[in-house]
Amino acid sequence: MYYRETGQIVRSYVKDRSMVPLREDRWIMAVFLAFMFLVVPFIGNDYWFSAILIPMMVLSIASLGLNIASGYTGQLSLGSAGFMSFGAFTAYNFLLRVEWMNIWLAFLAAGIVAGLMGIVFGLPSLRIKGFYLLVSTLCAQFFHEWLFNAYPWFLNYASSGVVHLPYFHYRFLPFQDQIFDMLGLAKEYNAYVWRYLITLIVTVLLALAAKNMVRSSTGRNWMAVRDMDIAAKVIGIPVGKTKLNAFFVSCFYCGVAGAMYSYCYIGNLDFMIYDLRRSFLVMFMIILGGLGSILGSFLGAIFVYGWPIFVTRFGDAVFGGGYLDTAFVENNSKIVVGTIIVVLLIYQPLGFAGLWNSVKHRLRIWPFRT
Amino acid sequence: MANGANGKVPHMVIEGIDLSFGGAKAITDISFTVYKGEICAVIGPNGAGKSSMLNVINGVYTPQQGTITYEGKKFAKMKSHSAAVMGIGRTFQNIALFSGMTTVENIMTGRNLMMKSTFIENALGVGRSRREELEHREAVEEIIEFLGLQSIRKDHVSSLSYGLQKRVELGRALAAEPKMLLLDEPIAGMNLDEKLDMACFIQEINRNRGTTIVLIEHDMGVVMDISDHVVVMDYGKKIGDGTPNEIKNNKDVIDAYLGVSHDN
Amino acid sequence: MEILASLVTAFADLFSLFGLEVFVGGMLSGIMYSLVAIGFVLVYKSSGVFNFAQGTMLLFAALTFVSLTERQVNFWVAFAITCVVMVIIGLIIERTVMRPLANQDLLSLFMATVGVNYFLEGLAQGTWDSAVHGVELGIPTDPVFVSEVIPWLDILVSKFDGFAAAVALGMVVGLYLFFQYTRTGLSLRAVSDDHMASQAVGIPLAKIWAIVWAVTGIICFIAGLIWADRLSVSFTLTWAVLKGLPVILIGGLTSIPGCLVGGLIIGASEKIGEIFFADVFGGQGIEHWWAYLTALVFILIRPTGIFGERDIERI
Numbered sequence: 001m002y003y004r005e006t007g008q009i010v011r012s013y014v015k016d017r018s019m020v021p022l023r024e025d026r027w028i029m030a031v032f033l034a035f036m037f038l039v040v041p042f043i044g045n046d047y048w049f050s051a052i053l054i055p056m057m058v059l060s061i062a063s064l065g066l067n068i069a070s071g072y073t074g075q076l077s078l079g080s081a082g083f084m085s086f087g088a089f090t091a092y093n094f095l096l097r098v099e100w101m102n103i104w105l106a107f108l109a110a111g112i113v114a115g116l117m118g119i120v121f122g123l124p125s126l127r128i129k130g131f132y133l134l135v136s137t138l139c140a141q142f143f144h145e146w147l148f149n150a151y152p153w154f155l156n157y158a159s160s161g162v163v164h165l166p167y168f169h170y171r172f173l174p175f176q177d178q179i180f181d182m183l184g185l186a187k188e189y190n191a192y193v194w195r196y197l198i199t200l201i202v203t204v205l206l207a208l209a210a211k212n213m214v215r216s217s218t219g220r221n222w223m224a225v226r227d228m229d230i231a232a233k234v235i236g237i238p239v240g241k242t243k244l245n246a247f248f249v250s251c252f253y254c255g256v257a258g259a260m261y262s263y264c265y266i267g268n269l270d271f272m273i274y275d276l277r278r279s280f281l282v283m284f285m286i287i288l289g290g291l292g293s294i295l296g297s298f299l300g301a302i303f304v305y306g307w308p309i310f311v312t313r314f315g316d317a318v319f320g321g322g323y324l325d326t327a328f329v330e331n332n333s334k335i336v337v338g339t340i341i342v343v344l345l346i347y348q349p350l351g352f353a354g355l356w357n358s359v360k361h362r363l364r365i366w367p368f369r370t
Numbered sequence: 371m372a373n374g375a376n377g378k379v380p381h382m383v384i385e386g387i388d389l390s391f392g393g394a395k396a397i398t399d400i401s402f403t404v405y406k407g408e409i410c411a412v413i414g415p416n417g418a419g420k421s422s423m424l425n426v427i428n429g430v431y432t433p434q435q436g437t438i439t440y441e442g443k444k445f446a447k448m449k450s451h452s453a454a455v456m457g458i459g460r461t462f463q464n465i466a467l468f469s470g471m472t473t474v475e476n477i478m479t480g481r482n483l484m485m486k487s488t489f490i491e492n493a494l495g496v497g498r499s500r501r502e503e504l505e506h507r508e509a510v511e512e513i514i515e516f517l518g519l520q521s522i523r524k525d526h527v528s529s530l531s532y533g534l535q536k537r538v539e540l541g542r543a544l545a546a547e548p549k550m551l552l553l554d555e556p557i558a559g560m561n562l563d564e565k566l567d568m569a570c571f572i573q574e575i576n577r578n579r580g581t582t583i584v585l586i587e588h589d590m591g592v593v594m595d596i597s598d599h600v601v602v603m604d605y606g607k608k609i610g611d612g613t614p615n616e617i618k619n620n621k622d623v624i625d626a627y628l629g630v631s632h633d634n
Numbered sequence: 635m636e637i638l639a640s641l642v643t644a645f646a647d648l649f650s651l652f653g654l655e656v657f658v659g660g661m662l663s664g665i666m667y668s669l670v671a672i673g674f675v676l677v678y679k680s681s682g683v684f685n686f687a688q689g690t691m692l693l694f695a696a697l698t699f700v701s702l703t704e705r706q707v708n709f710w711v712a713f714a715i716t717c718v719v720m721v722i723i724g725l726i727i728e729r730t731v732m733r734p735l736a737n738q739d740l741l742s743l744f745m746a747t748v749g750v751n752y753f754l755e756g757l758a759q760g761t762w763d764s765a766v767h768g769v770e771l772g773i774p775t776d777p778v779f780v781s782e783v784i785p786w787l788d789i790l791v792s793k794f795d796g797f798a799a800a801v802a803l804g805m806v807v808g809l810y811l812f813f814q815y816t817r818t819g820l821s822l823r824a825v826s827d828d829h830m831a832s833q834a835v836g837i838p839l840a841k842i843w844a845i846v847w848a849v850t851g852i853i854c855f856i857a858g859l860i861w862a863d864r865l866s867v868s869f870t871l872t873w874a875v876l877k878g879l880p881v882i883l884i885g886g887l888t889s890i891p892g893c894l895v896g897g898l899i900i901g902a903s904e905k906i907g908e909i910f911f912a913d914v915f916g917g918q919g920i921e922h923w924w925a926y927l928t929a930l931v932f933i934l935i936r937p938t939g940i941f942g943e944r945d946i947e948r949i
Contacts, residue, residue: 124934135929146923216487217485217492224468245489331760341752346735
């Protein structure tokens with residue numbers, strides 16, 4: 001069919017471990033990325049940026065983060081929203097208090113601080129396993145809500161408990177003012193198109209980094225710890241260090257996602273947003289998308305975030321505007337997501353990514369069957 | 371290093387190991403010496419404490435008493451990690467492969483001790499990380515070729531047959547270039563062809579790489595054929611120690627295996 | 635230094651009659667968590683599943699009951715209907731989720747219950763509504779002076795907590811007797827030790843699991859009623875229930891009496907933390923994470939919990 005491996009012979013280890021092994025896939029990827037970078041900024045409108053593209057990418061990064069801890073390393077976590085919150089607050093406070101800070105460095109700092117928190121709350125994993133770890137990560141989840149509530153300094157003493165993020169925090173270019181003047185652009189640095197581009201760049205970079213890690217010794221060590229920790233220890237993999245490393249990287253991703261959630265998606269800083277419900281949503285994303293799969297992290301995030309929007313739009317189109325109330329949509333998506341989780345676990349434990357792989361496999365050998 | 375009685379160099383000396391779990395005694399006062407470059411078989415009935423002995427050697431269990439002298443260094447207890455660093459490789463009785471990974475990835479994990487790049491370098495995927503990946507991949511491919519695993523290189527190990535899984539596990543241990551290999555029932559549960567293949571691999575590893583091999587096995591034919599030195603355990607105690615021929619004629623061993631009447 | 639001083643004062647305050655009152659009150663309020671923990675342990679013990687849907691089952695039961703009584707259904711009729719509904723839900727979960735996933739790894743089973751959790755959440759609020767409902771069961775809530783019974787003990791205790799404690803104790807004793815002295819109980823213990831082996835000796839695994847899930851449904855209902863009276867019925871109920879987690883970790887995952895003890899410890903620690911140590915940390919509301927921290931410290935010292943069994947890792 002479309003996928004023809006015939007003639008694509010791998011002659012070197014470099015080629016053999018290339019990220020996208022099939023020529024056809026490389027084409028699709030290239031066209032897709034070019035479209036996202038070069039076409040979408042011009043044709044997209046604020047609704048698409050703010051309600052669809054940005055949140056989907058941000059949540060994909062969060063679910064990728066959780067997938068590194070849970071899917072790749074087997075460490076359950078219910079605190080991803082908490083680590084997102086640490087990231088968001090770090091980014092805000094750096095941009096608020098450090099004169100020369102720009103948004104890229106702030107995101108980096110967000111990741112590092114969240115990652116360090118991840119190490120702290122991941123420390124119990126050295127001694128306890130499995131479900132026990134839920135307690136530690138739940139602790140992180142509730143700790144951040146308390147911390148940012150008890151110490152208003154983090155919110156710059158905003159009386160309402162919510163900070164609107166000012167446009168001048170969005171410093172993403174050197175000599176940004178001059179460049180914008182020169183090009184005659186309005187200095188709305190927080191316009192959705194800029195936020196979209198920032199999100200896209202960060203997302204692509206982090207996805208690449210994740211892909212690189214999982215196909216290197218780092219990723220193999222994670223998976224070894226997940227699959228059989230005693231055997232891992234016996235062949236010399238430092239199990240404890242690997243777990244903490246996974247927690248750091250996982251929470252780094254969550255932290256950056258949290259900062260982007262505030263800066264690029266909602267434009268506010270508000271710790272109430274990063275509640276346990278969001279942690280659960282991120283967990284659903286990786287279960288649906290596929291544990292231990294980067295593609296799955298994206299597919300899961302897109303589905304879990306996109307389904308309610310789809311139902312609303314569908315309802316509007318079929319029954320006329322405003323027919324379906326939000327409570328219905330919310331309950332509907334809970335039932336649908338819950339059902340799909342169970343069905344996938346029974347029939348396709350690797351989630352959407354597993355489904356996609358089997359479809360791809362069929363395409364490759366079509367017209368023959370497995 | 372002191373030479374043994376017959377000019378052999380001791381690789382590891384085990385002295386007075388006692389191991390118990392709660393009240394249950396698994397190993398009582400075991401001592402034996404493994405010489406460099408030999409194939410040493412540990413045999414004995416089920417439940418004799420053979421696997422526990424291997425677990426003590428590479429630090430999975432901590433004995434209550436006794437010492438292990440490895441290459442002249444004395445340890446009261448081994449740590450799994452340092453055992454690996456010192457070059458002790460291991461396979462398990464119930465295959466302990468990383469089931470979510472492919473054959474190549476599993477064997478690559480065996481080389482992790484030699485890979486120095488940090489996760490940041492790996493995330494960037496250039497320079498040292500990339501170089502290491504390719505270098506070690508080449509070494510792993512040699513092992514894959516040696517063990518004849520080419521056709522299943524990219525298969526997930528959970529989909530492989532028992533015999534092949536055992537082979538991949540041997541490959542993973544081999545990838546670390548160990549000086550001593552502990553093999554826990556490497557040929558148990560295989561058909562005749564697979565058994566012969568595996569026995570050949572073990573002998574070849576021993577001869578060509580000079581790796582000392584300690585193995586547990588129930589198949590007496592193979593044990594007597596390939597090993598230089600046999601240690602017999604029963605009920606956690608050592609009841610025999612010598613060359614295969616000596617063991618064949620050892621009365622205690624014959625009693626343990628064939629049974630003995632306790633009337634007289 | 636300042637923190638140290640306030641820490642010392644906090645500890646000093648602890649050893650007073652007021653401290654004792656807080657301690658006892660805390661222990662009793664911790665029983666509320668025990669009620670939830672019992673359901674967790676029952677399922678874990680018999681099928682090795684960490685049932686995350688526990689909280690939502692609880693919400694579902696409470697919501698069903700409240701919605702029925704609000705529609706002028708007689709109290710006992712509503713009670714009976716809810717019991718039947720919960721048993722059916724338990725059986726459906728067992729039949730459609732647990733059985734197809736039998737012999738899967740624990741992580742899949744856990745995630746399946748997370749899915750069930752989300753499904754039930756949607757179903758509960760979709761069938762009834764997402765509003766907050768008050769419940770009045772007529773459980774007395776006024777405090778009593780312990781000094782009326784024990785003259786030298788001049789502290790206040792809530793009657794409500796006492797009632798909850800009695801219910802929890804009743805459930806624990808009942809389940810204990812059931813496990814120790816009935817044939818089904820014996821089979822349950824066998825199943826919890828080894829699925830395969832019990833199947834091999836002819837224990838009907840499916841039937842046993844069905845019983846467990848049905849019983850769990852009813853336990854959820856009872857716990858849900860008491861929780862609902864305490865808090866009112868709303869979505870937040872499912873979160874309050876998460877505190878059952880630290881409780882079972884402290885008690886040991888498989889021990890039903892452990893639920894009681896764990897509940898007492900978590901409850902006392904939580905109240906003492908909030909009242910005496912919150913200021914040291916610089917803000918009220920630490921009880922939301924304090925319970926988890928307590929459990930964490932506890933299992934770091936004793937990873938199997940108080941009554942848990944230790945596994946020797948065999949390879």
